[in-house]
Each structure stands twice: as structure tokens, then as C-alpha cells.
Amino acid sequence: MIRRIPPLNPLRVFEVVARTHNLTAAAAELNVTQSAVSRQIATLETYLGMELLRRERHGVSLTRAGHSYAQQLLPAFEQIASATRALVKGSGERALRVRTYTTFAAKWLIPRLGEFRRLHPGIEVNITNAVPDVDFDRDKADVAVQFGAGRWPRTQALFLFGDEIEPVCSPAYLKQYAPNAKFPVSLLRQQLLVSHYRRSDWSVWLAATGLAHEARDALQMTFGSSVLTWQAAIDGLGMAIGQNRLLAVEFDKGLLVRPFAQFAKPVQRDQGYYLVWPLRSRESRKRALFRDWLLSACAQ
CATH class of the missing domain: 1.10.10.10 (Winged helix-like DNA-binding domain superfamily/Winged helix DNA-binding domain)
Structure with a gap:
């Protein structure tokens, strides 16, 4: 009827x-x-x-x-x-629910969250980690930080920073396998550490620098995330591809170095990190404050 x-x-x-x-x-x-x-x-x-x-x-x-x-x-x-x-x-x-990747949360967001709490003590932040693209209809999230070209269905996206990559290793590893820091190419003949979700990083960097032939016989060790890959580099298991914006602390503390920095500029990929939220949703004070703080932190 x-x-x-x-x-x-x-x-x-x-x-x-x-x-x-x-x-x-x-x-x-x-x-x-x-x-x-x-x-x-x-x-x-x-x-x-x-x-x-x-x-x-x-x-x-x-x-x-x-x-x-x-x-x-x-x-x-x-x-x-x-x-x-x-x-x-x-x-x-509700608390502000932020969805992002383990690597971004561990290496960039969490070390800076203390500043956000200091500025806005009344806003609770809950962080969840996942690799697939966010679906705000399915996933319990108010905002997400995603990696890509900035185009996702039914969302608004705000660019945070780009993807700058180059090899990184521990100072001890550099000294062991490239005693003369002026000639770091020998490192490419040793073990290369690979992140499962960033498998193409090595080939992109090698192609951009014209050094692919130097690494043709290198052994590889693969890890499930970039966080594990970089920890393996810190512990001297090999050389990894680093995302420079996510490794500021490791560089400042001397845990990782960039052996090719004086010979080749970091490779800028055509993707980056974006803050993403639903296309049609009510603006909330907590989301606006988090967005403004995130932009300011990225600019610094």
C-alpha cells in the first residue's frame, strides 16, 4: 500500500x-x-x-x-x-576520533599531541590505526590523516605536507660499510630494508638518482611497517628509505643519518599527507581547533 x-x-x-x-x-x-x-x-x-x-x-x-x-x-x-x-x-x-596510520601516529602525531593537550585541555583525542582508506559511513572517525593524492570520495581534504624520501641508516652502519663517508654508494651493495606498504620507495629513489645498477645484487629484508623498518635501520640491520618529515627526532638524536644527503637531493614524490573529513557534516569546534593546530604544527 x-x-x-x-x-x-x-x-x-x-x-x-x-x-x-x-x-x-x-x-x-x-x-x-x-x-x-x-x-x-x-x-x-x-x-x-x-x-x-x-x-x-x-x-x-x-x-x-x-x-x-x-x-x-x-x-x-x-x-x-x-x-x-x-x-x-x-x-x-564525543571525543575527537582521529584515524591514521601507525607510522604517522607514532613518528609525527603522538610526539606533538602534548602541545595540543596543553592548548586545549578540554578536548579528548582518541587515535585509531588502520591502513585502508577511511570510509566515514563505516569507520568511527571524525577526521583522518591519509596518504595519497588528495582525492577521496565524499570527503574534504586539506594538504599537510609532501612525501620526501631518501636512504637512512645508523651512524655505526655507515662507518662499517662506508668508512669513507664521501663514497656512500657501497652501502647500496649491502642489505636494503623494505617496508611492506612502501615497497616501491627503493625503486623510485634508485631510478631518480640513477643508481639502480649499484643495488642490483643487494639483499633485502622486508618488514610489516615503516616503523619496524626504521627501527631495524637504527639497530644496524641495513639501510632503509626514510620519510624525512617523519624522522626529525631520529635525525636530531643522531639515531639515523642520511648518507647520500651531500650527493643527491631527497626525492619528492607526487603524493603527500592530508587531513580528511566528511564532505557533508556539521562543523564542530573540536574538529576546527584540531585542524588549525595541525596546520600550524606542519608549518613549523
Whole structure:
């Protein structure tokens, strides 16, 4: 059976008139003119084929049919309003849920979160880690940091920083396999450390620098994440490809060095890190503050 539902805008106008018993008050609540309210009521009456309001000298009153109709409509509209309030309130009161990769969280975001907490102590941040692209309809997240070209369906994306890569190793490993730092190419004949999700990094860097032939006989060891790959480099298991923006702490502490820095510029890939959020969603204060802080931290 096909349900017969009147046009919703006239129905909403009737609900306000029935609740306020006043065309002027209804017009003010709806932010329209009184004549617009009258036209919407007339549209609804035409659709139903009956009179709902009596226009009297000192205002309006409901007809018997209008009164009966209003008794059933008003609770329905109140239930809609209540459900909307609960949904919006729940969304606003939750902690900010940030979805990103383990490597980005461990090497860039978490070391800086203390500053965000200091600036905004009332905002709780929950971080979850995942590799697949975010789906805000499926995943419980308010924002995500993703790696790519900045184009994901049904999202807004804000560029954070680009992908700058070059080889890294421990100072001890450099001294052992390239005693003369002026000739680091010998490192390419040793063991190369590979991150599973960044398998193409070595081939991209070698092709860009014209050194692919030097690494043709190198052994490889593969790890499940860049974090593990870089830890293996710190522990002297080989040389890895580093993402320079994520290894600032390791460079500052001298845990990793860039043996080719004086001979070749880092390779800039055509992808980068982006802050992503749903295309159609209510702006929240906590998301706006986190976005502004993230941009400022990236600029630093």
C-alpha cells in the first residue's frame, strides 16, 4: 500500500501554526512572512481537500479537522526534534576520533599531541590505526590523516605536507660499510630494508638518482611497517628509505643519518599527507581547533 504523505514544507508550517495558534508568531519562528505562512497552509488544505484553519478577525483557530490532525502531528514533530537534538548533542560531546596510520601516529602525531593537550585541555583525542582508506559511513572517525593524492570520495581534504624520501641508516652502519663517508654508494651493495606498504620507495629513489645498477645484487629484508623498518635501520640491520618529515627526532638524536644527503637531493614524490573529513557534516569546534593546530604544527 502506498503511503500518502503531504508536502513536508506545508506540513511543517501547519505544525508551527497549530502549536503557536498565531500566524505572526509562526512566521517569526520560521523566519518567513505571514503571507508565506498563509500560502503554505492553503497548499496543505488544497492537498487534503479540507479546511484546517478558520481566519477570524483577531487571528486564527483550528477547525475540528485541523484540531484532530494537529493532535497526531505535533507529537510526531516533537519526536523528530528530540531525535535530532540527541544526535547532534551526541556528536558534539564525543571525543575527537582521529584515524591514521601507525607510522604517522607514532613518528609525527603522538610526539606533538602534548602541545595540543596543553592548548586545549578540554578536548579528548582518541587515535585509531588502520591502513585502508577511511570510509566515514563505516569507520568511527571524525577526521583522518591519509596518504595519497588528495582525492577521496565524499570527503574534504586539506594538504599537510609532501612525501620526501631518501636512504637512512645508523651512524655505526655507515662507518662499517662506508668508512669513507664521501663514497656512500657501497652501502647500496649491502642489505636494503623494505617496508611492506612502501615497497616501491627503493625503486623510485634508485631510478631518480640513477643508481639502480649499484643495488642490483643487494639483499633485502622486508618488514610489516615503516616503523619496524626504521627501527631495524637504527639497530644496524641495513639501510632503509626514510620519510624525512617523519624522522626529525631520529635525525636530531643522531639515531639515523642520511648518507647520500651531500650527493643527491631527497626525492619528492607526487603524493603527500592530508587531513580528511566528511564532505557533508556539521562543523564542530573540536574538529576546527584540531585542524588549525595541525596546520600550524606542519608549518613549523
